[in-house]
Amino acid sequence: MSIDDHSPLDVPETDDTVDGIPVDRLVDYLDAGRTPRDPAIEGSAACRLYLQSLARVHELSRASLEDRATREPDRDGAWIDGLLDSIRREVVGGREIPVTHPDPAVRLSVTEAAARGLVRRAGDAQPGVVLGSTAFEGDLTTAGADVVVRVTAAARYGLDLGAVADELRTRITEALTRHTGLTVTRVDVLVDDVFVAREDDR
Amino acid sequence: MVVKEAQCEPPGPCTRSRPVRSQEVVITTDDPLLDAADATLAVRARDGDVHAYEVIARRHGPLMRVYAARLLGSDLESDDVVQDAFLTAWRRLADLDDPSRVRNWLMRIVSNKAVDRLRVRRDHDDVDRLEVSAPRHETPERVVEARLQLDAMWSALDKLPLDQRRCWLLRETADYSYADIAEALDLPVSTVRGKIARARAFLITEMEAWR
Amino acid sequence: MSDDALSRDLTEALRGVGGVVDVFDAHPIVEGAVRVVAAGLDLAGSTGLVEISRAPGSVSVTAHVATSLDAPTPETLARAADALRGGLAASGLAGDEVVVSVSARLVDVPR
Numbered sequence: 001m002s003i004d005d006h007s008p009l010d011v012p013e014t015d016d017t018v019d020g021i022p023v024d025r026l027v028d029y030l031d032a033g034r035t036p037r038d039p040a041i042e043g044s045a046a047c048r049l050y051l052q053s054l055a056r057v058h059e060l061s062r063a064s065l066e067d068r069a070t071r072e073p074d075r076d077g078a079w080i081d082g083l084l085d086s087i088r089r090e091v092v093g094g095r096e097i098p099v100t101h102p103d104p105a106v107r108l109s110v111t112e113a114a115a116r117g118l119v120r121r122a123g124d125a126q127p128g129v130v131l132g133s134t135a136f137e138g139d140l141t142t143a144g145a146d147v148v149v150r151v152t153a154a155a156r157y158g159l160d161l162g163a164v165a166d167e168l169r170t171r172i173t174e175a176l177t178r179h180t181g182l183t184v185t186r187v188d189v190l191v192d193d194v195f196v197a198r199e200d201d202r
Numbered sequence: 203m204v205v206k207e208a209q210c211e212p213p214g215p216c217t218r219s220r221p222v223r224s225q226e227v228v229i230t231t232d233d234p235l236l237d238a239a240d241a242t243l244a245v246r247a248r249d250g251d252v253h254a255y256e257v258i259a260r261r262h263g264p265l266m267r268v269y270a271a272r273l274l275g276s277d278l279e280s281d282d283v284v285q286d287a288f289l290t291a292w293r294r295l296a297d298l299d300d301p302s303r304v305r306n307w308l309m310r311i312v313s314n315k316a317v318d319r320l321r322v323r324r325d326h327d328d329v330d331r332l333e334v335s336a337p338r339h340e341t342p343e344r345v346v347e348a349r350l351q352l353d354a355m356w357s358a359l360d361k362l363p364l365d366q367r368r369c370w371l372l373r374e375t376a377d378y379s380y381a382d383i384a385e386a387l388d389l390p391v392s393t394v395r396g397k398i399a400r401a402r403a404f405l406i407t408e409m410e411a412w413r
Numbered sequence: 414m415s416d417d418a419l420s421r422d423l424t425e426a427l428r429g430v431g432g433v434v435d436v437f438d439a440h441p442i443v444e445g446a447v448r449v450v451a452a453g454l455d456l457a458g459s460t461g462l463v464e465i466s467r468a469p470g471s472v473s474v475t476a477h478v479a480t481s482l483d484a485p486t487p488e489t490l491a492r493a494a495d496a497l498r499g500g501l502a503a504s505g506l507a508g509d510e511v512v513v514s515v516s517a518r519l520v521d522v523p524r
Contacts, residue, residue, distance in 0.1 A: 109490075
């Protein structure tokens with residue numbers, strides 16, 4: 001098995017060169033993306049070969065971990081269930097959006113977190129759309145207050161983005177009106193990502 | 203809808219969350235988040251979407267676990283470290299400047315957590331446990347050169363002395379600077395350079411055979 | 414009837430309200446551990462999730478729920494408040510000094 005490395009010569013091997021060029025310089029050159037072009041390095045076949053081996057080793061190093069990760073069976077879903085339970089307990093509700101009720105001794109409200117969830121759900125339910133971020137502007141803490149909703153979303157390539165945004169506005173406004181009593185004065189939609197529809201024969 | 207090929211690792215039942223039949227194509231569930239971009243998932247999680255965070259955790263958890271195990275030298279604490287990392291990351295999502303880089307950000311956090319563990323061990327004079335090699339999975343598919351190369355690299359990383367491997371992985375996978383690594387592992391910077399140089403030379407030589 | 418028993422009764426009452434999909438713990442987090450320990454000593458079992466808090470001359474009752482997408486949440490919340498008032502009246506607590514608060518933490522599909 002592997003044992004810890006206690007070699008007495010814990011110094012960089014400064015005499016390591018390729019065609020007279022120090023390895024450290026080649027490493028830095030590769031890290032910099034081989035620009036600006038260094039004629040001394042690029043002019044040496046041995047150096048180019050070394051850079052190639054080095055790049056390969058970098059790439060394989062990461063790839064071997066990723067490969068191993070995809071091949072490991074999902075050992076036990078338990079670790080993630082415990083994690084999610086802890087996280088759910090930490091979800092902060094945010095501001096309370098008051099819901100009107102005739103009896104002053106009754107106080108009804110919907111949390112800001114619930115309202116965001118509503119917006120995400122409305123967006124996800126629209127075909128070809130995946131909701132991104134959600135933000136509210138306005139005084140949420142006043143019942144029936146005017147509110148502006150700002151969302152980002154990913155849309156399927158090929159859809160008319162104007163139509164997508166219009167439909168999204170309608171869905172979001174309906175959902176918030178139905179469940180929170182907020183007055184949605186505007187919904188700003190930014191489609192900042194486009195995804196390609198999957199083909200069945202991929 | 204996504205069509206993917208999936209296999210069970212023999213022997214025994216599949217433990218994947220989706221039902222899988224060997225050698226057949228399966229259609230994933232209708233969850234639009236399963237294929238969503240990291241950036242989308244990250245902004246949703248930041249806004250409080252626990253399910254989006256679950257998708258992130260399932261997507262990147264395995265890599266983080268494998269990586270943590272390599273850093274720590276065994277599987278024993280890697281699960282704890284990854285869980286801890288995800289908990290911390292959840293609380294710090296608001297600090298993530300570029301949501302598209304959530305994976306690298308997570309790798310950074312798990313690196314820090316693993317390094318914290320190493321520090322605790324060192325402070326308590328725990329000898330690095332004899333390393334347990336990750337079990338080799340024999341797959342039934344026919345051998346492909348690309349797979350052999352990855353296995354070869356995996357073994358090569360295995361053969362590195364623990365300190366060299368840590369320095370190498372922290373630099374390569376988590377983009378730690380030499381100074382960061384020196385501080386994390388409590389070594390002089392020149393020693394870190396030396397270990398990385400030796401690790402590099404070793405790995406290049408090992409992989410020569412595969413050209 | 415102890416407040417904890419009352420809380421349990423009110424929790425059950427909420428679960429029966431049309432449109433209420435789930436009931437969450439409305440107690441502040443710090444109290445949680447203490448209540449769980451206290452509940453362990455109580456033969457009846459699980460703790461109530463509705464918070465009952467008393468001050469001189471007033472009682473305030475707070476519930477956190479998940480409401481269904483199927484019905485407008487304001488209506489569901491109003492029904493929930495009615496159910497709480499009914500439960501309180503049944504145990505002799507009624508009148509001006511009682512304030513009932515219901516907050517929807519989540520709006521979701523019914524299970």
